[in-house]
Amino acid sequence: MTTNQYFWQGGRKIPIEQTESEITLHATNVETAQSAARRAGVLLEDVEKVGPNLVRATVADDRDRSMAQLRQADNVVHHTYRTPGETDSEYLITDSFFLKFKPDTSPQAIDEFLQQESLEVVRDLGQNTLLVRVTTETNRNPIKTANLAAEREDVEYAEPNLVRQLQRFSYIPADELFPKQWHLNAPQNGTDLVQGAGIFTPDAWEITRGSREIVICVADDGFDLTHPDFQGQGKVVGRLNAFESNGSVFYTEDVLPKSGDYHGTPCAGVALAEVNGQGTVGVAPGCAFLAVRFPLRFDDAALIQLFKRISKEADVVSCSWGVGPANAPLSQAFSDALSELARTGGRRGKGLVICVAAGNNNCPVKDLNNTRTYEFIDGFGRRRSYQGPIDRWIAAHPDVITVSGSTSLKTRAAYSSWGREICVCAPTNNFHDLREFTPRGLGVVTTDNEPFGDGFTPQSRYTDRFGGTSSATPTVAGVCGLILSRNPNLTALQVKQLLQQTADKDLKVESATPVNEPGDFNNGFSLWFGYGKVNAAKAVNAAISDTETIVDQQIQANLAIPDAGSPVYSKIEVAQKGTLNDIRIGVDLTHPYIGDLRVDLTAPDGTTVTLHDHTGNSTDDIRKIYTIADLPALQGFVGKEIQGLWVIKVVDTWRLDVGQLNSWRLLAKVTPR
Numbered sequence: 001m002t003t004n005q006y007f008w009q010g011g012r013k014i015p016i017e018q019t020e021s022e023i024t025l026h027a028t029n030v031e032t033a034q035s036a037a038r039r040a041g042v043l044l045e046d047v048e049k050v051g052p053n054l055v056r057a058t059v060a061d062d063r064d065r066s067m068a069q070l071r072q073a074d075n076v077v078h079h080t081y082r083t084p085g086e087t088d089s090e091y092l093i094t095d096s097f098f099l100k101f102k103p104d105t106s107p108q109a110i111d112e113f114l115q116q117e118s119l120e121v122v123r124d125l126g127q128n129t130l131l132v133r134v135t136t137e138t139n140r141n142p143i144k145t146a147n148l149a150a151e152r153e154d155v156e157y158a159e160p161n162l163v164r165q166l167q168r169f170s171y172i173p174a175d176e177l178f179p180k181q182w183h184l185n186a187p188q189n190g191t192d193l194v195q196g197a198g199i200f201t202p203d204a205w206e207i208t209r210g211s212r213e214i215v216i217c218v219a220d221d222g223f224d225l226t227h228p229d230f231q232g233q234g235k236v237v238g239r240l241n242a243f244e245s246n247g248s249v250f251y252t253e254d255v256l257p258k259s260g261d262y263h264g265t266p267c268a269g270v271a272l273a274e275v276n277g278q279g280t281v282g283v284a285p286g287c288a289f290l291a292v293r294f295p296l297r298f299d300d301a302a303l304i305q306l307f308k309r310i311s312k313e314a315d316v317v318s319c320s321w322g323v324g325p326a327n328a329p330l331s332q333a334f335s336d337a338l339s340e341l342a343r344t345g346g347r348r349g350k351g352l353v354i355c356v357a358a359g360n361n362n363c364p365v366k367d368l369n370n371t372r373t374y375e376f377i378d379g380f381g382r383r384r385s386y387q388g389p390i391d392r393w394i395a396a397h398p399d400v401i402t403v404s405g406s407t408s409l410k411t412r413a414a415y416s417s418w419g420r421e422i423c424v425c426a427p428t429n430n431f432h433d434l435r436e437f438t439p440r441g442l443g444v445v446t447t448d449n450e451p452f453g454d455g456f457t458p459q460s461r462y463t464d465r466f467g468g469t470s471s472a473t474p475t476v477a478g479v480c481g482l483i484l485s486r487n488p489n490l491t492a493l494q495v496k497q498l499l500q501q502t503a504d505k506d507l508k509v510e511s512a513t514p515v516n517e518p519g520d521f522n523n524g525f526s527l528w529f530g531y532g533k534v535n536a537a538k539a540v541n542a543a544i545s546d547t548e549t550i551v552d553q554q555i556q557a558n559l560a561i562p563d564a565g566s567p568v569y570s571k572i573e574v575a576q577k578g579t580l581n582d583i584r585i586g587v588d589l590t591h592p593y594i595g596d597l598r599v600d601l602t603a604p605d606g607t608t609v610t611l612h613d614h615t616g617n618s619t620d621d622i623r624k625i626y627t628i629a630d631l632p633a634l635q636g637f638v639g640k641e642i643q644g645l646w647v648i649k650v651v652d653t654w655r656l657d658v659g660q661l662n663s664w665r666l667l668a669k670v671t672p673r
Contacts, residue, residue: 005018007081007147007160008147009162009328010329017083019090020063021058023057023063023067024077024093025054025056026054026075026077027075030048030049034047037057040069040075042059043060043061044059046058050092050163050165050297051092051094051163052298054092067079078095078141089388090165093161093162095133096132096142096301097134098131098159099158100128100129100157100333101129103127105154118134118137120134122301129333131247157332159331159333160331161299161301163299164300166322180445181280182197182427183198183475184283185200192441197410199426199475199534199535199536200535204537204541206586207540207550208540209286209482209629211485214284215238215289215315216318217291217292217318218267218290218292218474219292219293219317220267220293220294221262221263222265222453223255223256223265224452225255226452227265227447228276228279229461230268231276232274232276234288236290237289238290239254240290240313241294242294244299244302249302249305251309255292257454261293261449261453262455263470265447265449266448267318267470268282270282270466270471271475273447280445283474283475283477283479283482284478284482287485307352310352315346315353316355316480316484317477318355318477319355319357320468320470322359324386325361325390325392328393329396338399338400339397343399353480353492353495354397354401355403355473357395358405358417358422358469359395359416359417359469360416361376362376362415363386364418364516365390365395365417365421366392366420366421370390372387373386374390376433377433395417395421403424403426403476404416404422404425404472404528404530405428405429405467405468405469406533407428408430409440410506411430411512412509413472414430414433415430415432416528418515418519418528420527423500424534425472425529425530426471426533426534428470428471429441439513443463444467446462448460448462448463479534480495482539483495487544487548499534502538503531503534504532504534505531505532507526507533511528549669549671549672550669551669552665554664555664557570557661557663558660558663560660561659564653567649567651569649570664571645571647573646576643576672577642578641578642579640579641580639583628583634586665588662589621589650590621591652592620592659593617593618593620594619597650597651597659598613599612599613599622601648602647602648603646604641605640607637609633614653642668648664
């Protein structure tokens with residue numbers, strides 16, 4: 001017989017009831033739990049480690065008698081809970097809870113209460129907020145103790161510190177390999193591909209490929225940092241392998257994937273894979289990478305510590321995980337911590353940009369009045385159902401960037417979760433979340449584990465099988481990295497606003513699975529797509545600094561290049577005054593043997609830089625953008641006046657072949673004067 005109870009979470013009263021036979025036992029691992037149970041004369045089944053020092057099990061005999069025996073043997077044991085009437089729901093409590101006293105509460109009153117209730121302070125979170133632990137002298141479980149504390153006039157809230165069962169939001173569909181990264185750029189229609197389904201990164205890269213000064217963190221289950229796409233000077237700036245012990249989070253540097261870790265490497269590749277002439281390219285290849293490996297079973301107190309550590313070392317964090325359909329509001333302490341980090345956190349102190357996956361369960365992110373039944377596949381591959389209020393934890397926080405999925409056909413990803421909490425969508429794969437059929441849509445090409453951990457494509461360091469909102473989220477995180485590389489003065493909330501303002505709305509309001517709410521754009525917003533599909537080019541262009549402008553001039557030269565003849569010259573006149581901070585030169589030149597050619601650029605003050613000097617042998621044509629990163633000699637133009645005549649000179653110094661200078665482009669960042 002279950003007993004109806006409740007606890008507080010996120011300022012809301014959540015009804016719960018005890019499950020029939022499941023319990024949690026405080027033990028370091030399964031073996032320790034089984035040993036403790038044998039000593040107490042209790043038989044445990046289905047024993048599983050579900051968090052730091054926490055094991056879940058089913059009691060084979062009478063539950064209450066077994067729990068009493070375990071407690072008599074000095075074991076810390078609790079019931080597990082669920083939403084009344086929802087057999088598939090589950091709440092796992094720890095022995096601690098968050099306790100916030102009102103601002104005018106005296107330290108003496110706080111100490112007296114803690115002593116009266118025999119509570120141990122695990123951590124002082126500041127502003128009269130404590131993480132406290134019940135002891136044997138407390139003589140009641142943390143839910144009852146927190147509920148009693150919440151009734152005090154001097155207490156603002158008291159909420160249990162729950163262990164969250166997080167799911168990776170990804171899936172391995174049976175799609176054919178597709179070697180092109182269409183999600184970055186889809187310039188034309190193709191098989192299961194619609195022009196413009198990507199995020200237009202090549203246009204964004206003309207302005208910035210990302211800066212090593214901007215750090216993107218991917219927090220996930222393990223990273224193959226031996227992968228060639230994560231190499232490069234200054235690429236990986238941190239390795240944090242997080243684990244919790246005795247209420248505190250500690251770190252080692254071992255972030256390599258272990259058995260069962262398949263998710264982090266492809267997520268990181270989507271956001272950050274380096275430009276190196278091989279493999280794949282991430283959205284922000286020039287940005288630096290903070291790799292954070294953590295167990296997908298952390299309590300809220302540990303997650304608060306983890307996010308605060310990430311905030312010290314990163315500008316953007318990508319979180320491709322969360323909870324399935326559930327009534328799982330954030331604890332107020334964790335919610336407050338995220339709000340503070342989004343405003344004052346991050347390496348720049350202007351807010352940590354937090355990108356979060358909406359989820360793959362074709363259900364709302366938040367609907368407290370939900371009465372529908374939603375079926376879903378849990379992290380163990382089991383088909384389950386849920387009916388009741390839906391509040392999907394971190395994805396429902398108002399200050400994060402919650403990301404849904406669109407497809408290569410510019411439709412809604414059939415599994416993508418939806419709701420008013422969606423900020424933007426990003427391109428990803430397509431699959432049926434209940435695995436009933438295979439909808440059309442291409443997978444995302446990215447990095448894969450090999451030989452560490454598990455992978456999506458065996459015997460390969462690359463895969464075209466990645467997707468889910470797991471892929472959409474690091475795509476958006478990469479765009480945020482490009483935005484901050486362009487303008488590091490933006491706050492995290494301004495980055496979110498800029499993404500929304502520049503997103504594309506030319507999506508098809510179509511879905512391969514039924515959705516309980518319409519997806520049409522109403523006043524610029526869609527419950528399916530948020531403010532639209534993220535557009536890297538528009539976002540980066542809109543991120544211009546108040547103290548910087550862009551000069552972008554192009555000329556159609558159409559000049560014949562004679563065989564072993566005189567040089568040809570083409571000129572661009574820049575009227576704007578200002579100091580040049582960065583420069584890119586695009587050249588479109590037709591010639592059957594570019595080893596014959598020399599191409600020079602001369603600035604208004606007479607400074608000349610050679611762009612091309614007889615390299616390439618018999619290669620056809622030059623269609624290239626020259627950047628300072630690729631051609632350091634261009635640094636010689638930085639700091640100079642941009643106003644005046646810029647001249648490009650092309651000369652063919654060998655006989656037999658002729659060509660044409662079609663066009664060239666000058667793109668520069670300038671500080672006006």
